[in-house]
Amino acid sequence: MTTTEMTDPTTAQENAQRDKSDRQRTFWHKTTPYWFMSPYIIIFGTFGIFPVLFMIYLSFHTWNPVAGLGTMEYVxxxxxxxxxxxxxxxxxxxxxxxxxxxxxxxxxxxALPLAYLLVQLGKRARHWLTTAYFLPYVTSTIAISMIFFVMFSKESGIINQALTGLANGSLTGWAFGWLHDVMPLGWVQENSLIRYSVSFVVFWKYVGFNIVIYTAGLATISDELYEAAIIDGANSWQRFTRIALPLLRPFIFFAVTLTIIGNMNLFDEPYVLTRGLQQASTNGMTISNYLYRVAWEWLDMGSAAAISWILFMVIGLFTGLYFWFFGRRGLGGE
Amino acid sequence: MKHTQGLGLALASLTLAGGAMAADLRLDGFPDYDSQLEAILGGFPAHNVDMLMNEHGGHHDKLKTNLATGSGAGDVVLIDRNFVGSFVNQGGFVDLTDEFAPYRDNFAPYAVTQGQGNDGNQYAVPVDLGPGVVYYRRDYMEDMGYDLDEVMTDWDSYLDYGRSLKEDGILLIGNANAVATAYWNFNVEPGNGLYFDSEGEPLVTSDRFKRAFELAKTVRDEGMDGNISEWTEEWYAGFREGRFATQMSGAWLLGHLQNWMAPETSGNWGVSNLPDNTYGTWGGSFLAIPRQSEQPEAAWDLIEYMISEDIQLAGFQNIAAFPAHTATYDDPMFNEPIDFLRGQRARVLFANIAENVTPVEPHEGDQIAESLIGTALEQVLNDGMDIDTALANAERQIKRRVR
Structure with a gap:
């Protein structure tokens, strides 16, 4: 008893100290993850969040960057x-x-049927082929676009050379002879062709990415389902359309969403193929190219910021519509 | 009063002393100026000069960012003629009017004007020029029995030559748009800018642009060009294989032609000024000091050195940068025959053009007008749009965009 009485003040003090160190400990305990994340947060804040906020501000001002920060004017x-x-x-x-x-x-x-075929091929072939298909995706877009630019070239490009070869060939001439009338085709020079040329490069680059998503998706489908279908007499096409496709829905939904967002932001491929917006730019220039031109060639940052927000709204609208129509089914719900 | 005078004197002597001390300078530019600097910096012991070179487009993008944020630019920056108009009026550069005054009369007048802001002050100093010329195949002209004066009398005679060439399966020019560009660049009415008059009203629907578009359209419609994009592999091959007979450009194209584009065609080429005896400019560069530089005096020392007569000549020798300093044109070097041009003393012609070009006022909307007119030309040449419609569209958009 006496001890407690005597230690009462000290206990209070100790308690207070313990409280304090407890609080400190919980503080550190609670904040530790954030300290570990801080490099990312700082970088994301500087290069991700700040520009977005600054762009909101900027879109209500006129600003010629060359004149310095002090020259912004509210409009x-x-x-x-x-x-x-x-x-x-x-x-x-x-x-x-x-x-x-x-x-x-x-x-x-x-990508869908190709992924399905790849999965049928067995492990080794699948790994090699998936890697091959994925290779364009990890290659620099600029390098790819420059090589395609050379391939699309009018006189010496391999595409026109091949077409000429087909038109002249004794076996293929009957089918391709009409090409003589339109050759040489200015794939990246003509406004009538540039969209197809750009689209082909984009298709070629990203098809492998989608194949990887879909092979991963197909791997989640249990073999028993296919076996049961075989027993029921389903042929290969039926197994693809009745089993694989429906079960891939969430993957398709995911991949298509990425495609919508990515393609609406298209910049590099058309920029390189139109030689920095110097040729076939009427039909070949994307909205991202245009806002770059407004910002950095025309030095009108305010307008460029406004265009960015308009693009953001458009992408939001498209993905919103897509979610609205396909979202619930796409995500596998009812 | 006495106090302030004393202070002023002290400050002045301090500045003088500071000017005499070696400073660490950086010059931001684009190649080939690195070769030029490496060759000449040995003769400039006053300061330590470092350089930061980026490719042409990257350098100017970096400079825009530097000016926007007020930091990171070199003490001296190199600026291409195309960008000078949009840069000099924005207050980002040190006013060099007084420093440049003693040298001013020795520099090609049109280039001096290009480096001035609307307030008449000198913000950028010309360091090299691009006299506008047309390179032509001598052998084709001889084979067809034409002589140069006959071809270059005016633009119609130039087109007639193209028609004869076509019968022999030779193109007049790689891309018709060079004809249009040359015409509107080289026929600017006195007192006007390239795309804007002195009041800032766009001129793109004027007769100058209509005629330029008509010329190019004639060349395209009659099959006298190959619609070959400039600065692509196909264009270079066209020079090597002699697919086209003429090319309009800056005098500097000679260096590219003889060094890497078509060295094997040496001796087949000649150079002339443009049809109808027009004088004009195609390219050129300037030096300027960003206001953010902490040592503008030392920076000026470097510019002063780079625009001095000897160094201007050295630049011509080292990197074929045509001197902006007109006193250099008396140098014997200018009289040397050029083998690639079959012994033609072409530099005399370049110098003559440089001294005769009429000054054209730069306008801050030049870049906007240039790309919109470029699109209009493309629509006329490739998509068959009516010239008046295309120009009216361009004018409407220019008016909207230049605020």
């Missing part, structure tokens, strides 16, 4: 009004939309 919604009534903006948006379709739809139409 309200003028940048938005100017951009929304700009025929080039609508033209480039239309270009972007068309190229997104031309490159996006074939990507999935090819």
């Amino acid at each position: 309200g919604l003028e940048n938005y009004a100017l951009s929304l009534t700009d025929p080039t903006l609508w033209q480039t948006l239309w270009n972007t939309f068309l190229m997104a379709l031309y490159s996006g739809i074939p990507q999935h139409l090819v």
Whole structure:
């Protein structure tokens, strides 16, 4: 008893100290993960969040970057009004939309059956072929686009050379002879062809990425389902359409969403293939190319920021519509 | 009063002393200026000069970012003629009017004007020029029985030559758009800018642009060009294989032709000024000091050195940068025959052009107008759009965009 009485004040003190160190410990305990994450948070904040916030601010101002930060002038919604009534903006948006379709739809139409075939091939072949298909995806877009630029070249490009060969060939001449009338084709020079040329490069680069997603998806489907189907007499096509496709829905949904977002942001391929927007730019320029031009060639950062937000809204709208129509089924719900 | 005078004197002597001390400078530029600097910096012991070279486009993008944020630019920067108009009026550079005044009269007047802001102050100093010329195949002209004066009398005679060439399966030019570009660049009315008049009103629907577009359209429609994009492998091959008979460009194309584009065609080429005796410029570079530089005096020392007569000549020798300093044109070097051009004393012609080009006022909207007019030209040449419609479209967009 006496001891407790005597130690009462000290206990209070100790308790207080223990409380303090407890609090400190819980503080460190609670914040430790964030300290570990801080390098990422700082970098993401500087290069991710800050520019987004700054761009909101910027889109309500006029600013010529060459004149320095002090020259921003508040103009309200003028940048938005100017951009929304700009025929080039609508033209480039239309270009972007068309190229997104031309490159996006074939990507999935090819990747799905190809992934299905790859899975049938067995492990070793599958690994090698998946790697081969994936290779374009990890190669620098600029390098790929430059090589395609050379291949698309009018006189010496391998594509036109091959077409000429087909048109002249004794076996193929009857089918390709008409090419003589249109050769040489300016794949990256003509406004009538540039969208197809850009779309082909995009298709070629990203089809492998989708194959990887779909092979991963197919791997989640249990073999028993196929076996049961075989016993029931389903042929290979039926197994693909009745088992593989329905069960792949969440994967398709995911991959298509990525394609929509990626293709609406298309920049590098059209930029290189139009030689820095110098040729076939009427039909070949995407909205991202256009906002780059407005910002860095025309030095109108305010308008460029407004165009970025308009692009953001458009992408939001497209993905929103896609979610609305396919979301619940796509994600595997009812 | 006495106090301030004393202070001023002290400050002045301090600045003088500071100017005399060796400073660490950096010059930001693009190749081939690195070769030039390496060759000449040995003769400039006053300061330690470092350089930061990026490819042409990257250098100017970096400079824009540096000016936007007010940090990171070199003490001296190299600026291409195309960018000078959009840079000099934005207040990012040190006013060099007084420093340049003693040298000014020795520099090609049109280039001096290009380096001035709308306030008449000198913000950028010309360091090399691009006299506009047309390179032509001598052998083709001889074979067809034409002589140069006959071809270059005016633009119609130039087109007539193209028609004769076509009968022999030779193209007049790689790409018709060079004809249009040359025409609107080289026929600027006195007092006007390239795309804007002195009031800032766009000129793109004027007769100059209509005629330029018509010329190019004639060349394209009659099959006198190959619609070959410039600076692509196909273009180089065209020079090597002699697919086209003429090419408009800056005098500097000679260096590219003889060094790597088509060395094997040496002796077949000649150079002339443009049809109808027009004088114009195609390229050129400037030096300027960003206001953010902490040692503008030392930076000026470097510019002063780079625009001095000897160094200007050295630049011509080292990297074929045509001197902006007109006193250099008396140097014997200018009289040397050039083998690639079959012994033609072409530098005399270049110098003559440089001294006769009429000054053209730069405008901050030049870049915008240039790309919109480029698109309009493409629509006319490739997509068959009517010239008036295309130009009117361009004008409307220029008016909207230049604020």
